[in-house]
Amino acid sequence: MGLALIVLIAAPLVAGLLSLGTRTRRSMEWLQCAHAAVLLAMMSMVVMDVAEGSVITVGILLRADALSAFMDLMLAFVGATGLLYALGYMGEEVTRGHVLHRRYKRFFCLFNLYLFAMLLAANVDNIALMWIAIEGSTLSAALLIGFEKTKAALEAGWKYIILSFVGIALALFGTVLTYYASEHVLGVSMEALRWEELYRVASDLNPTALKLAFVFVLIGYGTKAGVAPMHTWLPDAHGEAPTPVSAMLSGLMLNLALYAVLRFKSIVDRTVGVDFTGPILLVLGLLSITIAAIFLLVQRDYKRLFAYSSIEHVGIALVGFGVGGPVGIFGGLFHMLNHALAKSTAFYAAGMVLLRRGHKTIERVTGLVRQMPLVGGSMILAALALAGMPPFGLFVSEVLIATEAYGQRPWVAYALLGLLAVAFSTLLYQVSRMALGEPMEEDIPVTDRTRRFTTSALVVNLAAMGYAGTHMPGFLRGLFIPMTRFFGVIVEIP
Amino acid sequence: MIQLFLLIALVGYGLGIFLPLLAHRRPHVQNILAHGAALLGAVGGVVVGAMGLAAEGPYVFSLPSTLPLLRYAIRLDPLSAFFVLVISLVGVAVSVFAVGYVREFYGRHSIGALGALYNAFLLSMTLVVLADDGFFFLVVWEIMSLVSYFLVVTEHEKAEVRYAGFFYLIMTHVGTAFIIVTYLVFYQQAGSFSFEAFRNPSEPLPQGLRSVAFVASLIGFGTKAGIVPLHVWLPYAHPAAPSHVSALMSGVMIKTAIYGMVRVYFDFLGGEFPWWWGFVVLTVGAVSALLGVMYALMEHDLKSLLAYHSVENIGIILMGIGAGMIFQSYGLTQLAALGLLAGLYHTVNHAMFKGLLFLGAGSLLYATHTRNMEEYGGLIRKMPWTAFFFLVGAVSIAALPPSNGFVSEWLTFQSLFLSFQIPDLLVKMMLPIGAAMLALTGVLALACFAKAFGISFLAMPRSAHARNAREVPVAMRVGMAGLAVVCVLLGVAPMVVVPVIDRVTAPLIGVSIADKVLAEGGLALMPMGVGSAAISTPVLGLLLALLVPVAWLMAVVIGGKLRKRFYKTWGCGITLKPRMEYTATGFAQPIKQVFSTIYRPTVKLETELLEESRYFAKRMHFETHIEPVFQKYLYDPVVRSLNAVADRLRVVQAGSLQLYLSYIFVTLLILLLWVR
Amino acid sequence: MGVIHPDIASQMVDLCAALLLLTCFAIVAQRRLSACVDLFALQSVFLAVTAALVAFLTGIHHIYIAALLTVIIKVIVIPRILKKVIERLNVTRELVLNVNIPPSLLICGALVILAFYITQPIISLGFLLTKDSLAIALAIVLIGFFTMIARKKAVTQVVGFMVMENGLFLGATAAAYGMPLIVELGVFFDVLVAGLIIGIFTHRLQDTFDSVDTSKLTELKE
């Protein structure tokens, strides 16, 4: 199984390097499709194995436990559909002559490296190496965001770089502090950085040091996760990046950053107890939902719209982890999964609208359902899912989180439900304006070659979204139960 | 046995969801498939409801889900069975009607999607009243709202339809949030979402929490039911949907909210409640009833008029239930049962005649392609059947004896009148006022339907639409006929209906009153035993049916053979034109003037005078509106303030990098100091 | 280790750390861009010296490599890049600041005190040799951060960022006796790439906005 894990992580790296060597668009398409296939295959092997209850380790470097496997699941799946979508989207840009083949190749190279960095971060068994990997993903993301050489893209890229570099630096300081604390127990060595060891000795670590460390890590990785008030780069970046990249940012990077926070949370909780991290996460989470809910209302740009909705959902997940408890933790994790699917779907649809309308202004977009039934329909469905409507999973996770919250602090539940209602109204107000009615503008056709890829990506994502919301297959069960146990609680899944 | 028919019902609707999508681009096939399947499901539902009411114990069935806290649990106790029966009965008639009505949409909208949604709607409503698990209830409840939203925006090319749909979606979602709060309160005590646990929690809820649950559920379900002031979405959304869906929404969907209330108040919170609960429900009901009918009177869009009447009737239902709750809280269980019985009786009645009336309105829309009453007129000759069925519905909703509406309103009157047995002076002085409001409501409803029927069907056609109208296809007529028959039966056969509803109320209240209420060998309803007030609609109906020919005979005997001459109506010497007829606006004018404090009407009159002489007008333009008080003073402020806040907060995202950095910096310092 | 008395050793380390801190203040007080970059290079030199010192005193040899890398990347490469950027600029000094210099200095002083106050409870964990360096490291990080807020020019922001990096590195080496080598390498690699990317972006900014005044980057907002 170790091999599968290695291949899973290495595949994007290889594909990225190969893609620089591709001559034609067709060869690129073959390459990336193969890449996607490999990702899915390896991921399923890893997930299946971990779901059995085993922990995959490769030397002292790689370690895939339930949480990592959960990340792999999302990264590989959304990554694969993202690759398909990107093939369509960037291919269209090429056909329209907006992008030369040289930059087309560079894009995919960066895109794959980005995936590679994230997969590495999710599976590496070392707090410092994880930091390095996440920094790597930040760097590649920075170049991807600034990929389109417009003023706006440049500005967004610059803001992203500065803010997330600062954040990542703070995260490093937190890592150093953790090391500083752990090396007193484990000695100056690699061991002092390994998750496994840290969990083992967590109870003997110095509480204050870990508290400080957690603050730095939370601020640091929180910046990348788009937690308010560190979220400010997020709408700009999502708005200006090429749409496949926006999808990856929302669907994957936020979750990855959350993953890092969770890893540290689990250590700190073991050391100082839940009552320390809980309130911080709660407050930041509620703040994020508030900010997002309000800014959704004043949006004029539909990509930024979905960006703010991402902030909202990160906030909801944080609230879930903040209230803790079996149901809360499960809710948070389940929320991450479903949000990844729903949000990538939403961005795929948004990207199609952008391609076929050529602008991002909400006011000027109407009658999508009439003009492009699939895109409009999937946008509505994704928006409903994001607004927390059954039969999609976000409804389940939100109710679960509210339930747990009400048990511990009723005011949190009230605040959460109220804010969710506002966010619901504001998001659906904007989306229904776009989806319904008579189309005002004529539509710029896209080539069938493009449509083939984008449609398949959309459909696969939609299917996954519906499935994950209504039914939990055995392997997910096999992941969720150990994950919650990992936070010291056990959720009963019938 | 029950399983079988339950299966039939669910499978029927299920097929109805999927089959139409298969027959792509063949609207007629889709139409037949969808509504045939719906019919199958509804018939199954009827049987299930009947069996559930007949069965001794509740029928319980549950599937485990793969998600935490969620159980796909179903429980068919008399209360659920009653509502399943109501839903399915209307479902049967509407499905038949729809076969004809949907032709209207061929080529304009996807019949497949429409049919699938229609079935999903019926299915979700059935599951809502069957659900035995809070979480599952919430899921199907939200799906019901979602599906109905999609049905409302079927004709989303119209701006007002989009507005209606969105308004509806928001309101219902906010309502759901309150329902969630209700269930969370129970969950805390019960430790699980199963209704069984809600019913008897490990330790009883403290009074404070009980009241929280009460208020939250009143708001939550009230939003869906359309109680004032949460009703504002209803007159937009119900008319916007295709008429057969409007019939379902107005006739049945809002009843699921009534179901929720009864379930929560009498089942979960059962026993002794503080008197003010019932009092609040009663007051809300009275206000809704009165305002609902008053706004209905001012509507000249037939479907909006009917929608406002739904508000009114929900109010009447709540008056019955509220009276029942008050009695319950004073331990007068007999009367409590009577009030609840009145409420539920009116629930089924309203489902039937409101369904019938909406189908009638749909037929008019089908025949004339307009909803504006001022363009109808004289249709009784073009569409005699529709006219007759509409008249039946009108008589029922106006609660004229011996109709079903009369029976349930009379029972409500009685339960209000019998309030003199309540020890508390204040409360018992309030209830007669409720009765007076109910009386006013009743007579205003009568006026409103005299207007609706008279202006739409009688006199001369007022527009080309009406002149070219034709009677509607047979399927639609059959659908209406079915409901009309049910209405009449519910009116003249209370001796059958009361015991059935008693099976529902008895377990909730704890006493069975059917045998006490039925007197004179079942002919009469006599709530308080011998010597007390009683009605016997069968006798009334019979005598009326007898006296009419008697009157005719008498006339013949005295006057001999009838000699008729036909001549045009006297119009002060000039020949009458349709434009000279009394309009709906004119009809409602005196009422508007008398109650102007409530309507706050605004009148605009522009006169364009002739150049030659300023004593003659070339053209005059008159328009009058009534003020949408609740929107103006309750809802708009909320929206406005939200927008204002959002505008203020833009500065947070001002675009300056240094500003953003300082956010992080400050957060960092605060957290560090907090930790230290 | 035997050759030098522990107290003296720790004195020496603390001295170097203090010098780092001083250079921070100098950067904060400096308006001329190129001078800021030079000061940053100087700070990096002190950093390298500290690292070497720690390596020598503790005998953990891979810290030498870290010191060497510091010299290469932070003393030579990154200052070069920044100089290149500055040459292309039309301005040499930063006249308008978000926070003016005297208050900035006061704030930085406050930050130093804050840093000591915050780290005080965990200082005891530290090795005898490098007691205060953690506090100083935090102080440098905060000051670097503050510089990024106080200044407008992209270049000075980069400098501020690099100062933060130095603080981190000081924390890692002095306070924690260095991370394992692979980690160090990874960190340095990232820092290098970061420097390059920032260089690229500042070039692009210069090309498109013909200024690196980040306060002009306010197109994207609500």
Next chain:
Amino acid sequence: MIESAVIVLGQAVAALLVSPFIVGLIRKVKARLQCRRGAGVIQPYYDLLKLFRKDVVVSTNTSWIFTATPYILFASTLMASLLVPIFLSKVPLNFAGDVITVVYLLALGTFFLMLAGLDAGSAFGGMGSSREAIVASLTEPAMILSIFAVGLTAGSTNLSTIVHKTALLQDIVTDPPPHLMAFVALFIVTLAETGRVPVDNPATHLELTMIHEAMVLEYSGRYLALVEWASALKLLLFLTLLSNIFAPWGIATEAEPARMALGVLVWLAKVSGLAVVIGVIESMFAKLRLFRVTDLLGVAFILSLLAVVFFYILRV
């Protein structure tokens, strides 16, 4: 069984026969007060007979509603009068409906009359219907409340029970104040419901001032006869209610022929007395403007409300 059938029939006959007389009586009183001799009190019988014999003119744009209405109106009013104790306190049909039923039976007639008014398509009919609507909607609450006030004394809205208990003064609570208020309220309601001055003027010939008359403007021949008779019945019905609810004394409490004969006489005396009062009022007051009627009926409503409140307060 036979006995009760006979009694029901007797009630019907009595009501039908007496009602035109009341109308005639009122006309006579008015005439006298206007120093005219006026037509004899049995004139209305001749009118009805004449109208029945005349052939009818039906508007071409009416529907079956127009022709059916007179019969429905007549039947429902007669039905209502079968539920009211006239000369016997225990009406055989008392299980078939209480006072609320009476109100709603009259409403049934009103409903169809409104439709008929609209059916012919003339503006007058519509105007009459819409005015009828507002008057009815204002009287209804007052009526229900005043009846409640009385019903509370007997603990039931069953007319027979009320009348019976009041007549025998057994297990019943009677207090003058609420009764008086309720009586006045119901009297005002009577004036409004039966279209008398000051609410409506049955004798007017100016369409614009009509309410009830405007609705039936298109009727002629036997249809008009039925409508007129029905409204006479309605008037009698209300007078009977007034007299028998508030002062049932003299009414037969057992179904014995002698007592019932006496009951009939007493009843005639009472209703004639009330008729005279109405006649006097009609010649004393002028018709109110439509939008002044609200004030009058407001008074009625407040009085009836007070009656209820008083009842409770006196009970405490």
